[in-house]
Amino acid sequence: MKRLTLFSKAVFVLAMVVLSSCDDKLTELNENPNVVDPASANPNMLMPTVMSQAAKNYLDLGYGDIAGVVQHTQKDGWFSAHNSYDWSPRDWSSYYDLLRNNDFLYKRAVALDYKFHQGVALTMRAFLFGNITDMWGDAPYTDALKGDVSNDYVTPKYDSQEVIYKGIIEDLKAASTLFAAGDATGYRTGYDVYYNGDPAKWQKFANSLLLRYYMRLSGKLPDVAKAGIESIYSSGVYLKSASEDAVMDYIGSKQDDSWPGAVQWESDPSEYRRRKPAKLLMDKLLTNGDPRLKVWFAPVYVQWVADPTLATPVDQFIRKNGVIQTGTVSLTDAQFLTETKAGNKFTRHFNPNTFTVAVDTREYVGVPAGLIDPSSYNYNPTPGQVVQNQHVSQLAEVFRGSKGGLLKARLISAAEVSFILAEAAQKGWAAGDAKTHYEAGIKNSLETWGVADQFATYSQKEGVKFNNTQAQILEQKWIASWTAATEAWMDYRRTGLPTFQAGPASPENALPLRFIYGDNETNYNNANSISALSRLEENTHTKIRGKNSQWAKPWIVQGTGKPW
Known part of the structure; x- marks a missing residue:
């Protein structure tokens, strides 16, 4: 959080050149070809950096240690963090680095009056802050992107999860409105790695994220969640087919832009194995x-x-x-x-x-x-x-493999959206028919993985055929979240479903609920992190680490009696 971004450094270098030129009474400023002038930066150039790294981070969670939490996978080497939640403090600087780049994207889009780019930046801001507060809890938000060496924001305060989630919802609403205009002025083909500059698809993406976060809040702010989900459903603007999923394809030219564990880059395929x-x-x-x-x-x-x-x-x-x-x-x-x-x-x-x-x-x-x-x-x-x-x-x-075919980083899917609407309808909210949405969730997932032709048979099997229970909806949603296990973790946290059991090597006989604040925060932003820790809820599983524990309850589940 204290380090200068590349953008801040560029502005600082540029300012020094200007001052030096004034002192030397030069009438003309020679531009440094190695420094981007912030006043002329093209927002298209910023989009793929933010979008690709955000997608990679999300896949790395859902295919990595979170897949271990929700028991999609287990590891039989270097396994303690994956299988048993033996977690250390985890740094979030990569998320804030992306958010600072994204903030620059937004400001340039506003300056140029590019509505599409503004909507993209607001959507990605919501997605990234959503990842942060989902994983850690309270976090720097309102002051997070203001910091540089000239002000007091190098140690930003932590906002509550409630404030962050509500801010995420407002950003997504604003983005949806911008996309609804259908204006893609200024977009250059190839820079949007999700939807190639299609505002209609981005509006569906933004509204689908709204459904995700409204359901996330359903245990704490049920009236807000109900009204929000009903509004999005009535609009009809959300992901409905697997072809509309928000995905990023891997390039596969080197290890960093390939599917994680691709054997092409290893002499011994141990990560895959x-x-x-x-x-x-x-x-x-x-x-x-x-x-x-x-x-x-x-x-x-x-x-x-x-x-x-x-x-x-x-x-x-x-x-x-x-x-x-x-x-x-x-x-x-x-x-x-x-x-x-x-x-x-x-x-x-x-x-x-x-x-x-x-x-x-x-x-x-x-x-x-x-x-x-x-x-x-x-x-x-x-x-x-x-x-x-x-x-x-x-x-x-x-x-x-390294790329292609099924190897995509999936930020949100039509399958997830269908299961959200199924759960909402099962609750009695005005969101259509629960059975129809449930079966659409299964069909969309089968289509994603190339086996849609088996939907009719599979959907009528014992244990799969709709029985109008939340447990069944969330079980199928958990299965469909393969490689995107973060959502299954969040669903378990708010509902206790599916009923996972920790294994014998786990330090506690319960699944974790959050990431541990990183050492940089506790060392260099101590007062604010201590304040955030005071708002976490201790329980019988936090006795070893105390409040900065993976088992401490953040606001989103406090008072709900969930998941345990």
């Missing part, structure tokens, strides 16, 4: 016969087979097409991948009469949450990180 499906999600997909299962996950390389005729309790070596491979306990990931693509089938037999260890014999296997040693799960004979767990599924091969 250590990320496994969580048992809770896997079991739900298997139970429901979910068509997304094979899109997201791969079969185990070596499937367990019960064999009462086996002379020993368990095979020491793997079998290839039923034949023992003497001396071969496992293959490498690359070897297994080549062999299975060639049609070979690997198994390991056990005698259920003499082998007393419980093993999962299914073709698709997930890892339970928060295990003390997840790499050993399902009697893996090669624990650790040297080779993959042959008896647990990995992510599907598509997630080895």
Whole structure:
């Protein structure tokens, strides 16, 4: 928060040149070609920086540690933060860096009277501040973007979550109004990495974010949430099909602009390999016969087979097409991948009469949450990180890639919007028919992942067929939030649904509720951060860290009795 932005430094350098020129009584100022003149900056040039990094940050959360929180995935290497919420203080400077660039975008758009760019900046401001307050709680907001060395805003005060959420709503309303005019004056093709300068799609995006944040507030400000959702629904202007999702494609030219964990940039694909499906999600997909299962996950390389005729309790070596491979306990990931693509089938037999260890014999296997040693799960004979767990599924091969196809950072989806409206209607609000929205949410998600042709069958399965409960709506929304798990975390926080359980390695037997304020804030903005900490609610799970704990309750859930 105390560091000067590139923009501030540029202005400072420019001012020094002007003063020097005056002292030397020069009549003409030579411009530095390496410094952008803020008075002539093109707002188009700022948009892709803000938009692409915001999308990457959001995907990194929803595909990263938050996917561990909501048990979409578990890791079997470097796993404590992902599986067990063993979190350290977390810095938010990257978000504020983007917000400062975005503020410059907005000011230039106002100066040039570019309505479209103003709307983009307001929408991104709301999205970024929404991420901050969702994750940390109270945060610098009204004073956050005023700081430089010439004033007192280098240690900005923290605003309450209530103030920030209400500000987010007002920004999104203003953005929606700007987009409604359909004016894209000044836009240059290719600089909008979400919708390529389409104001109508941006208005749907802004209104859909409004639906997200109104529902976020439903437990604290139900009247505000109800009126807001009903208003957006009656307008009809929001995301309705998967083709309208707010997404960013990855470029894939280097590691920094590629899908996280892309194997192209690693000599050993360890980042891809250590990320496994969580048992809770896997079991739900298997139970429901979910068509997304094979899109997201791969079969185990070596499937367990019960064999009462086996002379020993368990095979020491793997079998290839039923034949023992003497001396071969496992293959490498690359070897297994080549062999299975060639049609070979690997198994390991056990005698259920003499082998007393419980093993999962299914073709698709997930890892339970928060295990003390997840790499050993399902009697893996090669624990650790040297080779993959042959008896647990990995992510599907598509997630080895760098770009293209399904590999998109998704900021908000039509599926999420449909489930929000389904929940609102289920509450009795004037938001249409809950069943219609619920089924639209499922259909939009299936379309996103390329299996929409299986909607009719899947939507009528036992456990999926609409039963008009909040629990079922949020369960399907949780499944549909794959790679965007932050929303599932926020839903769990306000409702306690789905009913997640922390694993045995978790320091507390409950899921976390927030990120821990970073050391820069507690060290250099101490008075304001202490004030914010005083507004967090301690409970039985905060005894180790105190108020600056991942289990402390922020305003958004205080007094709601949720999630625990």
